Amino acid sequence: MKTNYDAIIIGGGITGLALAFNMAKAKFGDILILEKELFVGSGATAKCAGGIRAQFSSKVNIEVSIKAIEVFEHFEEITGEPALYDQVGYTFLLTDETTVESYTKAFELQKSLGLDVRMLSPEDVSELAPPVRTDDIIKATFCPRDGLGDPHEFLQGYFRASKSLGVEILTETPVTGVLVTGGKVTGVKTPTGEFSSPLVINAAGPFAKLIGEMVGAKVHVEPYRRQIVTSGQLNFIPDTMPMVVDVSSGLYCHRESKGLLMGWADDSVEPGFDESQDPDYNDNILMKALDRIPRLETAEVANSWAGLYETTPDHNAIIGFADEVAGFFIIGGFSGHGFMHAPGAAIIATEMIAGQKTSIDISRLAPNRFVEGSIEKEVNVI
Numbered sequence: 001m002k003t004n005y006d007a008i009i010i011g012g013g014i015t016g017l018a019l020a021f022n023m024a025k026a027k028f029g030d031i032l033i034l035e036k037e038l039f040v041g042s043g044a045t046a047k048c049a050g051g052i053r054a055q056f057s058s059k060v061n062i063e064v065s066i067k068a069i070e071v072f073e074h075f076e077e078i079t080g081e082p083a084l085y086d087q088v089g090y091t092f093l094l095t096d097e098t099t100v101e102s103y104t105k106a107f108e109l110q111k112s113l114g115l116d117v118r119m120l121s122p123e124d125v126s127e128l129a130p131p132v133r134t135d136d137i138i139k140a141t142f143c144p145r146d147g148l149g150d151p152h153e154f155l156q157g158y159f160r161a162s163k164s165l166g167v168e169i170l171t172e173t174p175v176t177g178v179l180v181t182g183g184k185v186t187g188v189k190t191p192t193g194e195f196s197s198p199l200v201i202n203a204a205g206p207f208a209k210l211i212g213e214m215v216g217a218k219v220h221v222e223p224y225r226r227q228i229v230t231s232g233q234l235n236f237i238p239d240t241m242p243m244v245v246d247v248s249s250g251l252y253c254h255r256e257s258k259g260l261l262m263g264w265a266d267d268s269v270e271p272g273f274d275e276s277q278d279p280d281y282n283d284n285i286l287m288k289a290l291d292r293i294p295r296l297e298t299a300e301v302a303n304s305w306a307g308l309y310e311t312t313p314d315h316n317a318i319i320g321f322a323d324e325v326a327g328f329f330i331i332g333g334f335s336g337h338g339f340m341h342a343p344g345a346a347i348i349a350t351e352m353i354a355g356q357k358t359s360i361d362i363s364r365l366a367p368n369r370f371v372e373g374s375i376e377k378e379v380n381v382i
């Protein structure tokens with residue numbers, strides 16, 4: 001069995017696979033992905049709502065989104081694998097002056113970076129999303145380039161494309177230790193043996209902090225449980241309805257199959273790896289949804305699940321080499337926007353790993369920014 005690689009990626013989620021594909025395309029050398037579960041894509045990626053948007057409040061997140069959206073729009077051309085990006089857009093409903101002010105500021109920044117964002121009236125919202133109650137809406141932002149993608153489809157696309165470029169992937173192989181000699185990473189330990197490499201990449205999603213601890217690197221990522229509920233078939237959700245985000249309540253919803261997917265981030269949840277469902281959490285989602293879409297009164301619940309957000313203190317990703325040990329690279333902490341950012345983040349990370357100047361300035365995503373104490377939070381988080 002081959003045990004010597006140029007790069008080892010820990011984690012076979014959308015991040016690890018997108019990165020492996022880009023590194024392989026850049027002819028980085030022999031790449032191994034190690035995934036602890038039976039299948040790739042069993043982590044946060046499997047729980048994702050599939051939202052893709054560029055409507056963020058910070059320059060770096062808007063730019064990473066634009067880079068990622070360019071990939072989502074041309075995925076088959078780039079990877080050779082089909083996957084549908086359904087550009088129905090995202091609309092953020094604004095019902096108080098404070099959010100109008102902060103979203104208008106973000107809107108101006110998005111426009112200055114070349115995004116086609118629009119400010120909508122309540123009447124425009126009714127036209128785009130007819131079942132949505134609009135009586136309290138002051139304004140709404142809308143970007144037609146945003147939309148929805150099936151995380152499984154894109155992940156499988158990256159998986160097959162990576163394999164065809166020679167990336168090796170071992171599932172049911174948890175990394176239990178990272179080997180370090182003389183301040184440099186030399187490989188990883190697993191129950192089936194050791195694998196050596198001068199480059200170890202932490203793409204372990206909500207588990208990133210635990211992988212960091214294996215080399216004494218502080219990775220500022222905490223896992224937070226987040227839940228989703230889907231409805232049965234509904235005849236009043238148009239195919240073209242955008243992702244709707246009710247900023248005041250935190251509810252987000254979009255068409256899913258023939259019904260509606262509804263989610264919300266409960267900020268009272270304590271960090272932890274528990275992925276069991278809390279029924280009160282689901283009830284809260286349904287109440288918020290009913291308040292915004294009264295016609296849901298007759299809807300039935302089809303499914304529900306819980307997954308983990310991989311959250312950083314400023315809700316921005318971490319991309320870069322750790323200071324603590326040479327050859328240890330971190331890509332994670334996307335704080336609930338890792339599916340939409342993975343294709344862009346993977347391109348930039350590949351540039352960094354190759355020692356090139358990155359096509360986007362991502363100094364705000366550096367792993368050591370927290371100790372330097374310059375935290376600037378992303379505001380447009382869901």
Ligand SMILES: Cc1cc2nc3c(=O)[nH]c(=O)nc-3n(C[C@H](O)[C@H](O)[C@H](O)COP(=O)(O)OP(=O)(O)OC[C@H]3O[C@@H](n4cnc5c(N)ncnc54)[C@H](O)[C@@H]3O)c2cc1C
Nearest residue numbers: 011013014015036043044045049051175205307338339340
């Ligand atoms: C309910 C919910 C809704 C979401 N909605 C959206 C959305 O609409 N849009 C969006 O962009 N994002 C969304 N997200 C966030 C998104 O799902 C994540 O940001 C993204 O999937 C992170 O991908 P990842 O590959 O970094 O992590 P993961 O998919 O978790 O992959 C990490 C992998 O590492 C593996 N691993 C961990 N430890 C080890 C180890 N020791 N050895 C080997 N393997 C290991 C895990 O098993 C896992 O497969 C949502 C998340 C949740 C929970």
